[in-house]
Amino acid sequence: MAHNITNQIRRHRFDAGEMTQADLAARVGVTRQTIMAIEAAKYSPSLELAFQIARAFGKPLDDVFQYTE
């Protein structure tokens, strides 16, 4: 369920010097709209994309994405 997965992408973008959604999208090879949807928790990324996003911030996966019951 998409709403069970939360994320800290906004905060990590801020920590990375206000990295834009477009920059992050270019780094992980998706569209800016997909990053927007993930950040707003409207879309749950695949495991591979989640790892790529975490790697783009240089953080472990569970620093960026959390699963809540």
Add this chain to the structure above:
Amino acid sequence: MNSEERNTWVALISSLIVNAWFYRQIWIMFHNGTSLAPDGLQIWARTVIWVIPVSIIVTIVLTILASMLYAVVTGERAAAFMKDERDRQFQLWGLGVTMIVCVAGFLAAMTSLALGTSGFVAFTLIYFGFSLGDLAGNLLKLALYRNR
């Protein structure tokens, strides 16, 4: 709006234009008696074959117009033609709905044949299933792009 959402709008408008033209031809055939003529199915099939190039041309023209309009409105010169996992997921869900409606159209056509309607009507129902399925699939994709 990404390129795939834009393409879905183009596909939707293109199919509405082409299908409006096709169903107008079918309507004329029903009213001038072609549907009951011995070569009615052949004429129907020729009309369907014409749909293919007409559809390709309309889609190309609309794609160019949509890209130009998007560039003018947003100021983005380079169109990003990228398809990612979200696009593929929405495409898959849209395809699922399209398939269900197509099958329903086929079943409706077989039922109509079993009830004694002409092949012309049955083939038109099959085409109707395809066009309605295409419409439903595209509408679902647009709804997903707007809400997810």
